[in-house]
Structure formats: C-alpha cells, structure tokens
Amino acid sequence: xxxxxxxxxxFVLGCSQEPHTKEFSPHNKLSDYGFFMGKIRxxxxxxxxxxxxxxxxxxxxYTNKKRFIYLPPNSAIEYRPSDILSFPQGSILIKTFSLAxxxxxxxxxxxxxxxxxxxxxKQGWKAYPYIWNSAQDEAYLxxxxxxxxxxxIDKNGQRRTNNYVVPNVNDCKGCHFKNDKIQPIxxxxxxxNTSGQLQQWQKMGHLKKVPAQDIPQIAVWNDExxxxxxxxxxxxxxxxxxxxxxxxxxxxxxxDLRSENLDRSLLGIYKSPVAAGHGTGGLSYDIFPGKPQxxxxxxxxxxxxxxxxxxxxxxxxxxxxxxxLITQWIENMKETKDE
Numbered sequence: 206x207x208x209x210x211x212x213x214x215x216f217v218l219g220c221s222q223e224p225h226t227k228e229f230s231p232h233n234k235l236s237d238y239g240f241f242m243g244k245i246r247x248x249x250x251x252x253x254x255x256x257x258x259x260x261x262x263x264x265x266x267y268t269n270k271k272r273f274i275y276l277p278p279n280s281a282i283e284y285r286p287s288d289i290l291s292f293p294q295g296s297i298l299i300k301t302f303s304l305a306x307x308x309x310x311x312x313x314x315x316x317x318x319x320x321x322x323x324x325x326x327k328q329g330w331k332a333y334p335y336i337w338n339s340a341q342d343e344a345y346l347x348x349x350x351x352x353x354x355x356x357x358i359d360k361n362g363q364r365r366t367n368n369y370v371v372p373n374v375n376d377c378k379g380c381h382f383k384n385d386k387i388q389p390i391x392x393x394x395x396x397x398n399t400s401g402q403l404q405q406w407q408k409m410g411h412l413k414k415v416p417a418q419d420i421p422q423i424a425v426w427n428d429e430x431x432x433x434x435x436x437x438x439x440x441x442x443x444x445x446x447x448x449x450x451x452x453x454x455x456x457x458x459x460x461d462l463r464s465e466n467l468d469r470s471l472l473g474i475y476k477s478p479v480a481a482g483h484g485t486g487g488l489s490y491d492i493f494p495g496k497p498q499x500x501x502x503x504x505x506x507x508x509x510x511x512x513x514x515x516x517x518x519x520x521x522x523x524x525x526x527x528x529x530l531i532t533q534w535i536e537n538m539k540e541t542k543d544e
Contacts, residue, residue, distance in 0.1 A: 236343055246341045248271050253275065261440060273300075274296065275296065276292075290394065303318060307358040317341055318355070333348070334347055347371065353368070370521060438464045448516070474491075474494060477489060497536055506523070
C-alpha cells in the first residue's frame with residue numbers, strides 16, 4: 206500500500222508541476238510523464254487522464270487514434286458553445302496513432318507509430334511529437350519529426366504502403382494555427398457531444414458550465430442512416446475547416462468549411478478559385494453542384510501530389526471512403542447555374 210501511495214504521489218507531482226513552470230521542458234521519453242499505468246503500449250490511463258472520443262475524427266492515412274486529456278489537480282475545463290473548450294493552464298492533450306497490420310481481421314494487431322502532445326503552457330499551446338521504438342515499449346521525443354515506410358492489408362485484402370510523416374514542431378502550426386496562435390482542433394462541443402460524454406465529464410468535475418440543452422453536435426461521417434448533407438459537412442469540418450475558416454491559415458482562399466457556415470459561396474458552391482495553378486486542375490468552381498468530377502474540392506481530395514492534395518499535411522494516401530461521401534454529396538446537389 207505504501208509503495209502504491211508513493212507512485213500516485215509522484216505521478217500527480219510530476220504532471221501537475223511541469224506545465225506550470227515558466228519554460229515547460231518536455232521529457233525525452235513518453236513514459237516519464239506517467240500518463241499510463243502498466244505497459245505503456247496498452248495505453249491504460251492513470252487517474253486524472255481522461256480518454257475521449259470525437260463524433261467524426263480527422264482522417265490520418267487509415268491510422269487509429271486514442272485520445273486523452275491530462276488535467277492538473279483541482280482544475281476543470283470550461284464549456285464553450287463554439288470554438289475550442291477553455292482548458293486550464295497545464296492541460297495536456299494526448300493523441301496516439303497506430304496502424305492495423307490487417308484490416309480484414311477483427312482481432313487485428315496494431316503497430317503504434319507516434320504520440321503527439323499538445324501542452325497548454327504559460328506561453329500558449331506547444332506541440333511535441335514522440336515516435337515509438339520497434340520494441341513498442343517506449344516513445345521518444347523527436348522535435349524534427351520523421352518519415353518512415355509503413356504497410357498494411359486494407360479492408361479489401363490488398364497490401365498497401367505509405368511514407369508516413371510525423372510532423373515536426375513547425376509543421377504542427379500548419380493545421381493548429383488560428384488567430385496567430387497554436388490551438389487544438391478536435392476538442393469542441395460539437396465534436397465531443399457523443400454518448401453523453403460531456404455530461405459525464407460534468408458529473409466527474411472535469412467540465413463546468415455545461416448547458417442543460419442546445420449543445421451543438423455534428424454528424425458521424427460514416428453513419429449511412431444520417432442525412433448525407435450533415436455527414437458531408439461534418440467530414441469537411443473536421444478535415445478541412447481548421448484551415449478553411451475566416452480566421453484560419455487558409456482564410457485567403459475565401460472558403461469557410463465549418464459545419465455552422467450557411468453561406469453557399471463560402472462553402473465553395475459555384476465559387477471560383479482565388480488563384481489558378483496545379484491545385485485547380487483547370488476547373489472553374491470549388492464545388493460544381495451535380496458534377497463532382499468538375500469540382501476542385503474533390504479533385505484535390507483525390508490527389509496525393511503535394512502540390513495539389515488537400516489537406517496539405519497529415520495525408521499521404523487518398524481516403525477512398527471520404528471521396529465517395531463527398532462525391533455522392535455533390536451529385537445530390539441541384540444545379541442552379543448554367544455551366
């Protein structure tokens with residue numbers, strides 16, 4: 206019992222103090238944070254580390270993700286109806302990426318590739334990538350990122366390969382930059398509002414000021430029983446809107462792909478591109494209703510050419526299921542303008 210008490214004390218002390226220092230100094234090894242109990246590869250969270258899910262997750266080259274939030278002792282997240290929830294200083298967002306060896310096997314083995322930390326320090330949010338070793342028993346800090354080959358068997362039984370990219374610290378700004386500062390992407394009420402997750406956090410004291418009703422919620426992108434417009438808008442929101450919004454890194458493109466945007470032109474419907482070039486494919490509109498193959502949006506989703514592909518970061522293969530969804534969505538749009 207005495208040894209257990211000492212371990213818990215050291216875990217709380219270690220995680221609670223470091224993000225509060227003037228200059229947060231990341232550990233070289235992921236295990237040194239004490240986020241997980243037992244074997245670190247099993248990702249079993251300690252008390253004070255909260256697992257969470259999103260309605261519709263970002264596509265990242267068919268990897269699976271486990272997400273956690275570390276909250277400092279005696280602190281709580283503050284609810285916001287829009288934008289990112291308000292996290293207390295010292296919070297750490299933890300996301301581990303793994304890839305199944307064989308996606309046709311329900312009891313599939315996975316290889317853990319990386320764990321990314323987003324730390325809310327006194328200087329703002331800071332990103333730290335950790336790459337897992339071949340023994341799968343530790344991950345090490347790699348500020349410069351990495352690129353390595355991965356392979357897997359897809360759901361159709363075909364062998365696939367990819368150059369997997371672990372972003373460096375500066376790459377993280379490419380997606381996580383808004384209003385001239387780094388911010389998280391996923392932890393918004395509309396993405397977290399699933400299976401009573403927010404209400405459970407409130408009961409546990411992790412989240413405050415949660416309204417009794419009218420909490421926004423986006424659709425599950427691959428729920429075939431849901432409205433296809435809601436599914437497509439949810440997909441574009443999580444995969445594209447962190448850049449394509451009025452204050453994001455790609456605001457000059459004139460697109461606002463957030464699910465709450467109701468302006469058809471800002472959504473890209475019959476909107477001409479801001480600049481010509483490889484990224485347009487010689488096409489006239491970002492979205493051409495009824496004609497997906499004449500839509501720049503779909504053209505860029507179908508490409509892996511770095512000069513064309515969207516999103517620009519975090520994707521090295523085409524998301525076939527996502528392309529199908531957006532294709533069907535555009536096909537279902539009624540044409541209201543002559544070609």
